[in-house]
Amino acid sequence: MSTSPGAGRLEQVAAAWTSAFDGARHPATANFFDVGGTSRHLLRIVAELRELPGAEHVTAQDVYRHPTIEALAGALAARSGPAGAATGPRVPAPAGPGDGIRIVSPGFPTLAHLPDRAARGVAALEALGFAVSFGEHAFALSPDGRTAGRPEQRAADVMAAFEDPGVAAILVSDAGEGSRELLPLLDAAVIARNPKPFVGFCDTAFLQHYLALEAGLGSAYGCSLMVHLGDAGGPMPETTDHLLRTLGAGPLEFRPVGSRSRPLTTWFDPAVEGSQRVRDVPGGWHWARGGSAQGPLLGGEVSQLADIADEFGMSYQGAVVFVDITEEHTTPPLWLLGRLFRQVDLSGAAGLVIGVNPQAEPAVWARQITALLDRFLPGTDFPVLVNADICHMAPCWTVPFGEPAVLDEHRGLLFPRQPLPPTPRSADVWTR
Numbered sequence: 263m264s265t266s267p268g269a270g271r272l273e274q275v276a277a278a279w280t281s282a283f284d285g286a287r288h289p290a291t292a293n294f295f296d297v298g299g300t301s302r303h304l305l306r307i308v309a310e311l312r313e314l315p316g317a318e319h320v321t322a323q324d325v326y327r328h329p330t331i332e333a334l335a336g337a338l339a340a341r342s343g344p345a346g347a348a349t350g351p352r353v354p355a356p357a358g359p360g361d362g363i364r365i366v367s368p369g370f371p372t373l374a375h376l377p378d379r380a381a382r383g384v385a386a387l388e389a390l391g392f393a394v395s396f397g398e399h400a401f402a403l404s405p406d407g408r409t410a411g412r413p414e415q416r417a418a419d420v421m422a423a424f425e426d427p428g429v430a431a432i433l434v435s436d437a438g439e440g441s442r443e444l445l446p447l448l449d450a451a452v453i454a455r456n457p458k459p460f461v462g463f464c465d466t467a468f469l470q471h472y473l474a475l476e477a478g479l480g481s482a483y484g485c486s487l488m489v490h491l492g493d494a495g496g497p498m499p500e501t502t503d504h505l506l507r508t509l510g511a512g513p514l515e516f517r518p519v520g521s522r523s524r525p526l527t528t529w530f531d532p533a534v535e536g537s538q539r540v541r542d543v544p545g546g547w548h549w550a551r552g553g554s555a556q557g558p559l560l561g562g563e564v565s566q567l568a569d570i571a572d573e574f575g576m577s578y579q580g581a582v583v584f585v586d587i588t589e590e591h592t593t594p595p596l597w598l599l600g601r602l603f604r605q606v607d608l609s610g611a612a613g614l615v616i617g618v619n620p621q622a623e624p625a626v627w628a629r630q631i632t633a634l635l636d637r638f639l640p641g642t643d644f645p646v647l648v649n650a651d652i653c654h655m656a657p658c659w660t661v662p663f664g665e666p667a668v669l670d671e672h673r674g675l676l677f678p679r680q681p682l683p684p685t686p687r688s689a690d691v692w693t694r
Contacts, residue, residue, distance in 0.1 A: 272335040383435075
């Protein structure tokens with residue numbers, strides 16, 4: 263995959279490499295590790311680049327993910343564009359009925375195991391007016407059976423979807439695990455030149471942070487083909503409504519759903535997977551702390567968010583941070599959330615949005631969150647919304663990822679879809 267970074271960035275990165283390697287010059291496509299790069303060289307490159315405007319927050323991880331002069335320059339050029347502004351990444355062009363939507367499988371190989379569920383999901387998208395296609399390897403299986411093919415295959419499908427002019431939006435089939443290993447195989451500059459909505463959830467938050475921070479592109483978090491659209495009897499109407507509105511162009515306002523259904527207990531019992539879900543969980547939300555705040559909406563699944571923060575060097579200073587709670591862990595969600603609060607400094611966040619917990623009654627979960635806040639985030643006063651429908655339950659919201667958001671106890675979670683006045687803390691999110 264080739265990049266076409268601005269000539270200035272290419273020259274700057276090449277100069278940093280030459281200096282780090284004591285005057286030795288390398289082709290722009292030479293791999294850092296193949297030419298004998300060591301930790302000493304890496305630290306010198308990082309130090310040189312940090313002296314440049316717009317590159318003050320370059321890290322060693324950036325060199326690992328972009329190990330050629332060309333790739334690193336392309337990433338820096340994309341980052342110093344729209345993504346470097348306090349208002350956050352670009353909002354991709356809207357997509358809707360009549361447009362092509364591409365299904366990719368960055369993680370679990372659920373498509374390969376459950377073709378009937380996949381067919382129901384496709385039927386749901388076609389009923390909404392989309393023309394559905396699949397990535398070349400979307401139905402693949404890796405040798406160990408854990409992912410939908412090798413990392414190179416899954417990354418190639420993602421890149422092909424962005425580059426295909428007949429594709430207006432990209433939707434993941436499922437998440438699970440595997441997205442993180444795609445990051446070094448993606449091309450941020452190519453993605454930046456071909457912006458379009460990318461919709462995922464759970465593990466794909468690694469990809470969504472990459473899109474925002476490396477390609478300067480917003481995305482959407484919440485919906486997937488298999489988990490949310492492939493239900494027997496069709497997807498819940500709130501799920502498809504939120505998907506269509508978020509793929510559209512207008513302002514958004516999110517309010518709690520009236521009732522919810524628990525996640526499926528298993529995928530692989532046909533009697534369970536093929537049964538229509540029952541909405542037997544109360545809807546509604548709770549405010550552990552009131553108030554109002556604004557900032558870009560960023561976040562991910564509770565067990566992965568610390569790794570995401572480490573991968574991208576994120577502080578989440580000034581962001582409205584959401585935490586998605588899943589049912590799939592043997593470790594209690596309350597313990598996982600406490601661990602997250604210990605590992606990631608969220609004291610500078612603009613606000614928190616905590617998803618509903620499939621393992622607890624909503625009112626009980628809200629009280630538990632309040633106790634955690636008192637223990638791990640004392641002295642903070644930002645608003646905290648609990649039992650939000652950014653979750654693994656159904657129906658679910660699909661929310662803009664990386665876009666400016668307003669969190670307000672009287673109005674809910676809103677996306678004006680126009681730049682908000684920057685605050686000192688929100689600017690820090692994009693400079694990392």
